[in-house]
Structures are given as C-alpha cells and as structure tokens.
Amino acid sequence: MGFLDRILLFLFSLTVAFLSFLMATQIFGFNWLSQSFADYSTEILVGAVILFLVSLRFLFFRTGASREPQAIIHKTEHGEVRISTQTLESLADRATRLVRGVSDLKTKVRPSEVGIRLAIRISVDPDLDIPQITSSVQQKVKDYVEATAGVIVENVVVYVNDVAKVQAGKVSTRPRVE
Template identity: 35%
Template sequence: MSVLDRILLFLLAVASLCLGVALALIGANVFGPAYVFDVETYPTNIVAIVAGIIIVLIALRFLFYRISRSSPVSDFVALTGEHGHIRISYDTFRQLANRRGAQIKGAEGFDTRIRQGQEGIVVLARMQALPDVDIAAMSREVQSSIKDYVEKATGVTVEQVLVHVTELSNASKQGKAWNGA
C-alpha cells in the first residue's frame, strides 16, 4: 500500500468515525430538536444508533489497520530433512543471491530481497549496470544464474528472479565490463 493510499484511508476512517458518532448521537436525541430536525419515530432512532455504531466500528478497524498487522510471520523457509526440520533464513538466500549476482559481468551495486512465493521463494534483485553492456542480456543472465545457484545450494524452488536495473554505474571505475571486443 502506497503512502498516498494510507493517507487517504486514514482520512476516510476519521471522516467515517465522525459521521458514525454524529449519527449515533442524533439517533439518541442528544442534540435535541433545537439543533437537528426532530425524529420522533422510535424505530428510526434505533436504526440511526445501530448504523452509527456500525460505522464507528468499521472506521476504527481501518484507522488502526496498520497497527494490528504484525511483522511477517516467518523469515525463513522450513524444509524436512531425514533427521528433522531444516530452517534456512531469508538472509542466507539473500547472501547466496548477492554472491552470485556480484559475479556477473556488468553488474554493480548488487542487492537482493527475498519474499515468500506460492511454491518457493521470489528473489528481488536491484543493481546498477556498467556502461556499454547489453542490459537485457545481462539481466537474463542474472535471473538464470541466481535461480540455478540458489536452487542448487538450498534445494528450495526459486519461482521468480525479478531484476530492477536502477541506473548506470559510475563510468570512471573500470570493473567487470568488457573493454573493446
């Protein structure tokens, strides 16, 4: 959820909270007939009070939406071994992916994040590319290399490797890029 969506959700929740409280107070005739039109019918008062309470509860739920959500349930992948359970942390996957990604020619400033997928893990790779490198070919090489390396090292299925090339690396550094040919 983006920052704008969170702000809009917060504003909507506050407005709904005010509306719900006002509706419940009007239904209970707290304001009196001098301030609001006089609603004398008994069922209408009950409906207004109940509707106001429901709106308040929904508004409170959305107001405290992010607070009630805890951090990710697990930051590891659990496997079953011959002699018990095996846990491999996301940091281990991240280190393996970073190690392999840093070895790719043309890739600089390599960093990854790991997410849980449907049937395995998803690797999010963020990197800079050296100038005069075929970025599409290098990105495909990063994807296949990281996928094969992590799967071989851990036995965990890598569903996707998403590559995000952020920018060109500083051209003054002569690194792993091809010189000439």
C-alpha cells in the same frame, strides 16, 4: 498471530476505543448517559485514558508484522530445516556479484507456494548488453540458490535501476549533478 486473531483484536480495540471515547465525553459534559457518572468523573477519566492507551497499543503494536524472521521450511525425514529469507538474500547477492558488469544491487526474497521469488535491483556498467547481463543474473542466481539452499526458485525479476557513470577510469553509481 493468525488472520482471525488479528481481526478479533482489531474489533476489540475499536470497541474499547469507542467506549473510552464515550466515557470521556460523558465527563466533559456531553450527557449521552445518565447523570450518575458525574460523581466519579476523575476515576472514569483515568479509566478511559487507560483503556484508550491499551487499545492504541493493540492496534498499532500487536497487529504489525511478526517479529520472527521469515524462513523457508523444508521437511526432511529427520525433522525440519528452516532457511531464513536473509540467508537466501545473501546467496542471491553472492551469485549476482559473479556477473561481470553489475556494480550495485539490492535483493528481496518473497516466499511462494512453490518455493521463493526473487526481486533484484541492480546498476550495470555502461556500454554492456543489458538484456545479456540481466539474463545472466537470472540464470546464475536461480542455479546458485537452488544448488546451495535446495530451495526452488520460482522466478527471478531483475530491475535495472541505473547505468553506472564512468569517471576518470573508474565506475561510479552516483548520478552527476549538472
């Protein structure tokens, strides 16, 4: 659904909600309209409730995000190729796991006009050079995604969430309670 369609649907829903509110208030004694509606109060109430519920449905369910998965579209001489953002996230995750010292990660892909932008949240092992690890993650992810998917990676932002804790010879990303 396009931007203009969403605006029109939003305005329609507000109008229907307002009219159903006016109809309901007329039934319950707020005589803003003529008295001729008093004979049909039950039917008007039912109609008002139905219109109000339909407007809520349009407001909250139809204007939400598209249910179709996002994809990057490549046009080739043979047609279109669509690569889902979930696939690109998986590729970025795979490349990130190749970097020694990364113990936990979460990736987010955002399409851009040029290609894609990646945001990667990681936890790193203690006593390692964080700038070197993050630089390595950025380079490996960029190279791997571009080589594998043929998508231009505009930038890779790496957030270091946590430094993993060492407990009895193994690394844990859960913070200790003291």
